[in-house]
Amino acid sequence: MDSIRIVGGHRLNGTIPISGAKNAALPLMIASLLTNETLTLENVPDLADVGLLKRILANHGVDYMVSGKRPGDLPNSGQTLGLTAAEIVDTTAPYDLVSRMRASFWVIGPLLARMGEARVSLPGGCAIGTRPVDFFLMGLRDLGAEIELDRGYVVARAPGGLKGGRVRFPNVSVGATHTVMMAATLASGETVIENAAREPEVADLAACLGKMGARIEGAGTSTIRIEGVPRLHGAVHPVLPDRIETGTYAMAVAATGGDVILQGAHPELLQSALDVLATAGASVADVEGGIRIVRNGAGVEPVTVTTAPFPGFPTDLQAQLMALATRADGTSSITETIFENRFMHVQELARLGADIRLNGQTATVTGVKSLKGAHVMATDLRASVSLVIAGLTAEGETTVNRVYHLDRGFERLEEKLSACGAEIERVRG
């Protein structure tokens, strides 16, 4: 298994291009199941999760085509992916594929809407909590689906087609919002989703569905209205920039010190995280085509942060913020409210010398003078990258094992960081 070797202590200076968002690309790819025409997605990041979803979609009958570079494309621009579900050949999403990535469960919405049936394995994914699917089932039942559980599979049927309805989620769920919104595009009549997720990736999916002929209002707010249409058609849509990748590199610069332009980043996608970085002592500025993040001279100030659904501080940046807080002059408090088991990085950060106490869902992080390099390993994507940030600031050598977690969500991580002066390399295992 590959690992990442880092020699810490280098400041980051330069430009980091921000890739298309993993968490937007995945639902957009799944939306291709809704039409027999081609959905062309631009700026798709080259990630392990994207590759796995291609395989899952291919199993349902989706053909995909990766276009070559065009004149004027930047060397860093993402791939253009054409997805065509001319015919759905299989409405079953099997355990061996779905268990490897939770988002693949979301195919249940489009398959049910287009084919009137779907049989989808209960999902897997990062080990960050129990992550049930009750909201999905509730929402699809509200659209008239009959649902039963059969030996680890969710079997959903809507023989006469889905019918618009009122869906009120008990809590905010990104995946359930994506799934029910996709399903409702082809239902008869109007659907209203209340307490919908407001994450930018939901609005991006709605924008793409709109180009495909769907009638959706309110995506990006907590009430989404969808007027079903008989069919959707092909479209061309660029994936929005990755706000979590942006925030991750911003935290890295705040931790190591330096001056970096995050090229292609949109500040409004992560304002709450940028505000926290400013409190921590980094200077954050909107510049043409991106965000500039600088920390020169000043120390890192402690912060008090609680994760929340968008527009709050994202759970997907909690681990990275904790890595930064280990370097603060004082004690920070970080509370996780979205997932009940998202602190696996704590014990690994402790191997590097961090001083973190956990009390329920709150971590109290007392900054230390220096971290010291060590062998570390993490069991989820964002936890892994927090160890990279910690390694970049630590004295000596850090080895982050199980790099496949990083490959799920960070495109060319070593290349992007080493171009800014980090001493980081992949060691093939």
Ligand code: EPU
């Ligand atoms: N929940 C339920 N029942 C459900 C669905 C969700 O109780 O039926 C709970 C979850 O257990 C969790 C909370 O609701 O406690 C929020 O989960 P949500 O459904 O919003 O998460 P998700 O859709 O599975 C997406 C991202 C995650 C990100 C969360 C929260 C993708 C592919 N995944 O997951 O990203 O943490 O929203 O913002 O978009 C990552 O990229 O590393 C990652 C884990």
